[in-house]
Amino acid sequence: MKQDQPSQTAEYMAFFRAMESARPASQRLFADVFAVHFIRPSLRRAVWLSQRPVLSHLVNGYTDRRLPGARTSAIARTRLIDDTLGAALREDISQVVILGAGFDCRAYRLSVLGRTRLFEVDHPTMIATKLACLREVLPNVPDRVRFVEIDFNHQRLPEALTRAGFQGSQPAVFLWEGVTNYLTPEAVDSVLQYVAGCAAGSRIIFTYVHAGVLNGSVSFAGGGRLLRAVARLNEPWTFGLFPDHLAAFLRERGLCLDGDLSAQQYRRQYFGAAAQGMKGYEFYHVAMAHVRRDGEGSAARVAREKSDA
Ligand SMILES: C[S@@+](CC[C@H](N)C(=O)[O-])C[C@H]1O[C@@H](n2cnc3c(N)ncnc32)[C@H](O)[C@@H]1O
Numbered sequence: 001m002k003q004d005q006p007s008q009t010a011e012y013m014a015f016f017r018a019m020e021s022a023r024p025a026s027q028r029l030f031a032d033v034f035a036v037h038f039i040r041p042s043l044r045r046a047v048w049l050s051q052r053p054v055l056s057h058l059v060n061g062y063t064d065r066r067l068p069g070a071r072t073s074a075i076a077r078t079r080l081i082d083d084t085l086g087a088a089l090r091e092d093i094s095q096v097v098i099l100g101a102g103f104d105c106r107a108y109r110l111s112v113l114g115r116t117r118l119f120e121v122d123h124p125t126m127i128a129t130k131l132a133c134l135r136e137v138l139p140n141v142p143d144r145v146r147f148v149e150i151d152f153n154h155q156r157l158p159e160a161l162t163r164a165g166f167q168g169s170q171p172a173v174f175l176w177e178g179v180t181n182y183l184t185p186e187a188v189d190s191v192l193q194y195v196a197g198c199a200a201g202s203r204i205i206f207t208y209v210h211a212g213v214l215n216g217s218v219s220f221a222g223g224g225r226l227l228r229a230v231a232r233l234n235e236p237w238t239f240g241l242f243p244d245h246l247a248a249f250l251r252e253r254g255l256c257l258d259g260d261l262s263a264q265q266y267r268r269q270y271f272g273a274a275a276q277g278m279k280g281y282e283f284y285h286v287a288m289a290h291v292r293r294d295g296e297g298s299a300a301r302v303a304r305e306k307s308d309a
Pocket of ligand 1: 007009010013014099100101102103104121122123126150151152153154176177178179182183
């Protein structure tokens with residue numbers, strides 16, 4: 001991704017969330033009133049049109065033909081992550097880190113996060129763009145939200161987070177939605193190993209793409225087209241994982257897998273029978289993992305404790 005420009009894939013995520021938020025309250029999976037403020041005028045017009053009863057099918061249909069499965073996957077996984085985060089916060093968690101936050105507005109829209117310290121981590125350009133748009137609708141960005149500038153591919157998370165006030169000794173939830181696929185394997189390793197070294201009780205909710213869509217070893221409807229589209233946006237996909245290898249991959253990095261759902265599965269969870277007709281993006285997974293507890297033996301944590309002593 002060109003770091004001097006805001007991410008267009010983040011803008012598309014905001015667009016999908018704005019479309020869902022424009023639906024009647026009784027039908028939508030969530031309401032993100034901020035999302036519409038991050039998108040360009042042409043996309044705002046599409047959101048406006050999608051509120052007209054007859055036109056909504058046309059706008060959704062057009063979007064789904066252009067990017068098969070992207071909208072429905074984005075909506076269902078946003079809700080899945082909201083729910084998973086809400087459940088995790090019932091435990092003793094006082095800090096949440098949103099890695100590659102883009103235009104994610106969970107910090108401002110989820111009441112369950114009301115008293116939690118939040119760290120939004122992204123490229124400096126993204127953070128500046130987000131703050132400029134956000135201040136138009138939320139003049140006083142809450143003090144409990146800290147913005148952390150980083151390039152995951154070239155900088156390391158621990159120093160940046162610690163400088164921003166993150167407490168390594170307290171458990172945290174890390175969200176990493178829609179980001180690993182843009183990174184180098186080394187950057188993904190570095191972040192996962194850092195999370196694995198965080199306090200017991202910490203967890204991570206992250207997305208990854210099936211490695212088969214990247215190397216062509218598995219055929220996914222619309223996969224090739226999507227890869228070309230993100231490359232044209234200068235945000236090529238560079239990293240993926242094979243679902244069968246995920247548990248071992250995480251274990252080697254000090255984390256225990258709790259769950260792994262493909263788009264087909266999380267769409268079924270939230271759209272029910274209608275998910276049958278939603279095709280595309282089956283390669284897009286949401287996974288949940290926790291830091292190994294005492295006795296589960298995290299190499300990263302043991303190493304950190306030794307160096308702290
Ligand atoms: C598809 S967007 C997802 C944004 C947000 N998580 C969401 O779900 O709406 C990808 C995000 O990852 C960020 N990102 C990609 N590569 C990055 C890197 N090397 N360092 C920091 N942030 C990066 C982009 O700036 C962008 O905000």
